[in-house]
Amino acid sequence: MALPVSVTAAPAEPVRAVSARHFVRLKLRVMGNNFRGQGWRIALFIGGALVGFWFAASGFFLLAAPGLTDEGRYAVLVAAAGGGLLLLGWLLLPLVFFGVDETLDPARFALLPLPRRALATGLFAAALVGVPALATLIATSGLVLTAWALGGWSAGLVAAVGVVAGLLLCVAASRAVTSAFASMLRSRRVRDLAAVLLAVAAALLGPLQIFGLAALRETDWARLTGAATVLGWTPFGAPWTVGIDVAQGRVWAAPLKLLITVAALGALLAWWSRSMESAMVGAVSAGPAPARRGGASGAVAQLFPRLAGWTRRDRFGALVAREARYWWRDARRRANLITIAVVGVFVPVMVNFGGARFAVEGEQGFAASDSSPVLVAVSMLFVGVLASVTLANQFGFDGSAYAANVVAGVPGRVELRARMTAFSMYVLPLLAVVAVVLSVVLGRPGWIGLTAGSLVATYGAGLAVNSFVSVLGAYSLPETSNPFAMNSGAGVAKGLLTLLSMLTTAVAAVPMVVAAGLLGDAWLWLALPVGLAYGVGAALLGAYLAGDVLDRRQPELLATVTPRR
Amino acid sequence: MTGEHSALALRGLAKRFDGTIAVAGVDLDVPTGSFYALLGPNGAGKTTTLSMAVGLLRPDAGSAWVLGHDVWRDPVTAKRLLGVMPDGVRLFDRLTGAELLAYHGLLRGMDPAVVDQRAAELLDVLALGDAGRTLVVDYSAGMKKKIGLACALLHGPRLLVLDEPFEAVDPVSAALIRDILTRYAAGGGTVVFSSHVMEVVERLCSHVAILAGGVIKRVGTIAEVRGERSLEQVFVEVVGGRTATGEELSWLSR
Numbered sequence: 001m002a003l004p005v006s007v008t009a010a011p012a013e014p015v016r017a018v019s020a021r022h023f024v025r026l027k028l029r030v031m032g033n034n035f036r037g038q039g040w041r042i043a044l045f046i047g048g049a050l051v052g053f054w055f056a057a058s059g060f061f062l063l064a065a066p067g068l069t070d071e072g073r074y075a076v077l078v079a080a081a082g083g084g085l086l087l088l089g090w091l092l093l094p095l096v097f098f099g100v101d102e103t104l105d106p107a108r109f110a111l112l113p114l115p116r117r118a119l120a121t122g123l124f125a126a127a128l129v130g131v132p133a134l135a136t137l138i139a140t141s142g143l144v145l146t147a148w149a150l151g152g153w154s155a156g157l158v159a160a161v162g163v164v165a166g167l168l169l170c171v172a173a174s175r176a177v178t179s180a181f182a183s184m185l186r187s188r189r190v191r192d193l194a195a196v197l198l199a200v201a202a203a204l205l206g207p208l209q210i211f212g213l214a215a216l217r218e219t220d221w222a223r224l225t226g227a228a229t230v231l232g233w234t235p236f237g238a239p240w241t242v243g244i245d246v247a248q249g250r251v252w253a254a255p256l257k258l259l260i261t262v263a264a265l266g267a268l269l270a271w272w273s274r275s276m277e278s279a280m281v282g283a284v285s286a287g288p289a290p291a292r293r294g295g296a297s298g299a300v301a302q303l304f305p306r307l308a309g310w311t312r313r314d315r316f317g318a319l320v321a322r323e324a325r326y327w328w329r330d331a332r333r334r335a336n337l338i339t340i341a342v343v344g345v346f347v348p349v350m351v352n353f354g355g356a357r358f359a360v361e362g363e364q365g366f367a368a369s370d371s372s373p374v375l376v377a378v379s380m381l382f383v384g385v386l387a388s389v390t391l392a393n394q395f396g397f398d399g400s401a402y403a404a405n406v407v408a409g410v411p412g413r414v415e416l417r418a419r420m421t422a423f424s425m426y427v428l429p430l431l432a433v434v435a436v437v438l439s440v441v442l443g444r445p446g447w448i449g450l451t452a453g454s455l456v457a458t459y460g461a462g463l464a465v466n467s468f469v470s471v472l473g474a475y476s477l478p479e480t481s482n483p484f485a486m487n488s489g490a491g492v493a494k495g496l497l498t499l500l501s502m503l504t505t506a507v508a509a510v511p512m513v514v515a516a517g518l519l520g521d522a523w524l525w526l527a528l529p530v531g532l533a534y535g536v537g538a539a540l541l542g543a544y545l546a547g548d549v550l551d552r553r554q555p556e557l558l559a560t561v562t563p564r565r
Numbered sequence: 566m567t568g569e570h571s572a573l574a575l576r577g578l579a580k581r582f583d584g585t586i587a588v589a590g591v592d593l594d595v596p597t598g599s600f601y602a603l604l605g606p607n608g609a610g611k612t613t614t615l616s617m618a619v620g621l622l623r624p625d626a627g628s629a630w631v632l633g634h635d636v637w638r639d640p641v642t643a644k645r646l647l648g649v650m651p652d653g654v655r656l657f658d659r660l661t662g663a664e665l666l667a668y669h670g671l672l673r674g675m676d677p678a679v680v681d682q683r684a685a686e687l688l689d690v691l692a693l694g695d696a697g698r699t700l701v702v703d704y705s706a707g708m709k710k711k712i713g714l715a716c717a718l719l720h721g722p723r724l725l726v727l728d729e730p731f732e733a734v735d736p737v738s739a740a741l742i743r744d745i746l747t748r749y750a751a752g753g754g755t756v757v758f759s760s761h762v763m764e765v766v767e768r769l770c771s772h773v774a775i776l777a778g779g780v781i782k783r784v785g786t787i788a789e790v791r792g793e794r795s796l797e798q799v800f801v802e803v804v805g806g807r808t809a810t811g812e813e814l815s816w817l818s819r
Contacts, residue, residue: 036583297683299688303660303667318671322657322664329659329700334749345643400654404716406621407651409644555623 018114024124027129047496048361052135059086060138063551073225074400075150075244080228081142083166083240088137090170091177106179106276118271121460137167143240151247151292158254159243166239172265178271191468209374227241232257233269251404253527272275315410316418316542323422326397332477333397336390337426349441373450373523376438377516383434385505387427387464393494394419394500396477400562405554412471415458416543420463431455451525452514458509460535464542465508471550476563572597572724572755573777577627577783578617580610585612589779590627591797595724595772597632597734600750603759604796605776611759612652614776618757619726623672623818629699631724645673648722650713652729652759653771658702662693662712665701665720673720687715704789707738714742718749725749727758734810743769744756777804 034043061068063082066075107233109119140163148156163291232241238257245253298312304321305328311317327333395402405415435452439445512531515523551556573595588610595601605611607648616622618629618781620636621644630637634643657665663684670680688694691711696704701712710730719723725746731739748771750756760766765772767787773796782803783790791799 205575211705299663299667299684300680301679303664311670313677315674316673318668322660322668325664326657326659337685357610398650398657401657402656403621403651403654404669405672407619407644407647407649408669410672412758555621558621 001403009108018118019120020122020125022300023126024129026522027126041502044494044496045372049131051496052131053138056135056138057136060142060145063142064145065138065142067142067149070149072150072248072482075146075247076232076241076311077225077228077533078123079146079240079244080231080237081144083140084231084236085175086140087166087170087173087236090132090136092176092426095498113235120269120276123276124269124272125553126177127175128167132169133167136165136170140166140240143243147243147247152245155247162239162242162258162261165265167257169235169239169261169265169268172268172272176268177274179272180275207309212446215320233262235508238264260283308422311421318413319410319415320422320425324425327422327426330397340387340390341429341430344383344430345437348376348383348434348438360478373516374513376442376447376450377513379438379455380435380451381458381506381509381513383431383457384458385462385502385507387431388459388466388505389498389502391419391423391466392469392498393474393477394423394466395557395561396470396473398561400558402558402561406558411547411548412554416467416471416547416549417540419468420539420543424463427459432441433460433548446524449526449528453527453529454509454512454516457512457531457538460537461508462505463539465501467542467546468549471546471557473497473501474560475559476561568576570597570630571595572599572632572756573618573726574630575614575618575627576629576690578614578624578629579626580613580617580622580624586779588617588624591776591779593774593784595755597755598750598753599755599772600746600772600775601755601757601772602755602768603774603776604761604763604800606761609776609804610779611776613779615726615728615757616651619647620644620649621649621651627737634741637800645720646723648717648720648725649716650710650725650727656701656709656716658701658704658709661698661700662688662696662704662715664735665712669716670719675720678751683719684715687719688749690745691715707735708734711733711738711742714745718745723754725754725756725758727756729760730758731760739765761808762782763795763800767791767796772818775800775803 037044059082063078066072066078073372106119106123114122139161144156144159144161147159228237231237232245238260242254242257245257303318303325304311304313306326308317308321308324311320327337432452435448435455438451439447475497512527512534515530516527519526571594573593575591575593578588579586591614603611603614615623615625617624617627620629620640623637628638631646631745632642634646635691657668660668660710666684667680670684671677672730691714693708693711693715696708701709704712705802710733712728714727717727727746730742730746730806734742743765746756748756770787772784772786773790775782784801790796
């Protein structure tokens with residue numbers, strides 16, 4: 001007997017429209033619940049918010065500077081360039097560094113009978129809630145001040161409209177791009193590949209920026225202002241420059257620029273709401289991969305990659321082999337490796353040349369003699385810190401899979417030593433390349449010892465510091481289809497933890513810089529052996545001490561890296 | 566009393582999360598050689614109890630012994646005797662099946678040759694050999710359960726603790742898993758598993774404990790717990806489920 005459930009006869013019950021307010025309240029509630037009973041999370045959030053507001057304040061004064069100093073000439077330049085950079089930041093940063101705020105994941109709404117329009121506006125409104133959006137609003141309100149100072153209240157009012165429209169544009173652009181990526185990257189393989197490409201692009205951002213700064217020194221301001229005027233007619237600059245146009249008498253430009261902004265906003269929102277639909281369906285499995293037969297070789301032989309072939313076939317070896325495989329197969333980890341590779345090579349070269357160039361105002365071009373052992377040691381310290389901080393959340397990469405090691409009762413010291421070894425198999429060759437490239441490019445092959453020594457010492461100290469950080473300050477990474485996702489809201493806070501670990505590492509490696517400054521030429525030869533001993537010693541000591549801590553808190557660590565569902 | 570230890574003994578295990586009590590003092594004795602089911606509705610504390618019993622989650626109070634070895638005081642010995650398949654826990658899924666087995670085997674300190682031989686056998690028996698170089702992350706749900714079981718069995722544990730081994734598994738794989746577990750128990754091993762699939766429990770198990778609200782409600786051999794009725798009837802009665810009277814939800818039939 002079928003149940004007498006008739007669908008057609010059901011009278012339409014009154015359905016109340018779901019407004020954006022519901023989504024905003026939902027987001028605030030989710031954020032609030034995240035803090036419940038977790039005092040340190042609140043503390044980290046407040047710390048992150050303070051950093052955000054510090055940036056917001058400095059942005060405010062930068063953008064307000066032309067108004068405050070009454071320098072109308074630079075107003076367009078500052079507004080277009082500053083605002084454009086902000087928008088670019090909103091576009092790219094979430095993809096690479098902080099992850100997308102997945103507090104409200106569109107996929108969670110897939111089963112609700114919501115019109116796409118309501119869902120899109122709701123999620124958009126929710127995306128506007130947060131520290132980054134608030135910080136952007138504060139920073140860009142400096143433009144309102146500039147417009148008001150230069151052109152009175154009417155200009156200020158138009159600037160305010162522009163700033164709000166600009167903020168909407170920033171958020172829409174960021175959402176649209178990330179959502180489009182998430183749906184484009186539905187198969188795991190494509191996703192892995194894209195993450196890597198993005199990592200390369202992101203890693204190149206820094207060097208490009210330094211190139212740009214160097215170029216700035218040589219360009220005359222008139223040309224730049226011209227470029228800014230052109231930029232002002234694109235969506236990147238339009239919302240930010242309207243107020244200044246009014247202030248400077250180009251009133252006719254304001255409606256046109258606002259129109260450009262609104263059109264861009266509309267296009268982005270349309271794009272977003274379209275890609276959201278496919279994002280809601282979620283990721284599909286790549287299915288059984290081409291079943292290449294593993295040949296006749298046994299399971300153990302398959303586990304060990306050639307890279308780790310030298311290790312013994314025991315517990316330590318298995319850990320090293322698994323980690324080595326993971327550094328390559330896990331897109332998140334591979335992206336980290338690539339960042340180290342690109343940034344590690346470019347930044348020291350830039351710092352050493354850039355420092356020399358800025359010092360002499362570009363008079364002599366590439367002047368190798370201007371770099372000093374201290375500067376080299378400092379830049380090496382930076383690379384070493386950057387390389388080792390990748391391990392700050394090494395257990396978070398594993399997630400709940402770490403349970404296997406807990407069940408098997410792996411001793412903490414073995415675990416940490418193996419992880420260091422596997423990571424170093426990728427990083428040490430890279431660091432060697434960095435050391436050689438830098439000393440060759442500087443035209444000072446004799447400094448190889450100095451570069452390599454500082455690098456290894458910092459890296460080793462960093463391994464030790466990050467062993468502790470990874471055991472004590474681990475956090476869970478979400479197991480979502482989006483490789484860029486972080487857990488809700490706390491991205492800034494986690495960044496602070498990373499910053500702390502980097503600072504500690506830097507402090508631990510300062511003796512190498514001091515020695516470079518004090519000991520002069522003798523240090524050029526002593527640096528490598530001393531640095532090696534210092535680095536290896538520090539790493540081993542770190543694994544020894546942190547391993548002890550790990551032994552005592554394995555279950556607690558497992559709990560912190562397991563994503564909450 | 567040598568050799569007379571329970572395979573698994575729990576005493577007063579308790580755990581609370583953020584003010585909610587998940588497990589409120591569980592005592593349990595699993596006799597060696599038994600096939601023991603831990604039954605309970607969703608949220609009864611099955612996973613929490615088993616996690617505390619195998620050393621994955623530190624209990625607030627109480628203790629657990631595996632064949633006489635305290636899991637929390639002497640974890641090395643206890644864990645050596647133990648094979649575990651946790652539920653809702655990822656495997657190291659960026660490895661292929663064979664690689665994962667090799668990893669688990671070496672992690673347990675086994676001889677590489679033995680690992681090779683057992684891994685090949687397990688992959689063959691569990692019909693995972695065809696997967697070849699497919700990464701475990703791309704396995705189906707049933708295949709993941711099977712490779713998880715293989716990882717737990719690889720080092721020949723004396724006690725096997727499985728959390729929801731039959732959840733989200735197709736009938737063919739379920740039959741295979743049942744087969745292997747029966748053989749393992751017949752060979753002198755002890756199996757403890759959580760489930761809420763009554764017919765599997767009735768068919769396989771020698772003993773059963775019913776857990777609800779973080780407390781053991783009934784415990785004993787299957788015959789003792791069941792009495793004259795079916796296990797499902799006992800279960801629903803113990804857990805305090807309600808049956809629809811027809812009064813409520815009237816709008817469903819319109």
